[in-house]
Amino acid sequence: MKIIVKAAGLACFAALAACNQTATENKADNIEATAENQADMIEEQADNATNDVVEDRMEDQADQVRQDGENKAEAVREAGEDAAENSH
Numbered sequence: 471m472k473i474i475v476k477a478a479g480l481a482c483f484a485a486l487a488a489c490n491q492t493a494t495e496n497k498a499d500n501i502e503a504t505a506e507n508q509a510d511m512i513e514e515q516a517d518n519a520t521n522d523v524v525e526d527r528m529e530d531q532a533d534q535v536r537q538d539g540e541n542k543a544e545a546v547r548e549a550g551e552d553a554a555e556n557s558h
Contacts, residue, residue, distance in 0.1 A: 494550030498543035505539020508532075 491499070509532040516528035 492550065494546060494553075498546040498550075501543040501546060502539050505535050505542075509535040509539075 512528055512532040512535060516525045516532065519525035519528060
């Protein structure tokens, strides 16, 4: 249930934030939001882990998912900026 509420909240936030953004920025934001949702789900599963080692590994995995999402989003933003600069 928590995941559904978080996902709905992020979707609303993303919709409001998208009002005055470029398509590239919207795409980057969506990548970050998706990664954040995936990481949250992994952390929820980690909370139910049977031992500390598994929990720690899952939390590390969640951190990596977030970092990968941020890196992909930044690459999209940079590609969009490069494309905009080259079109002038």
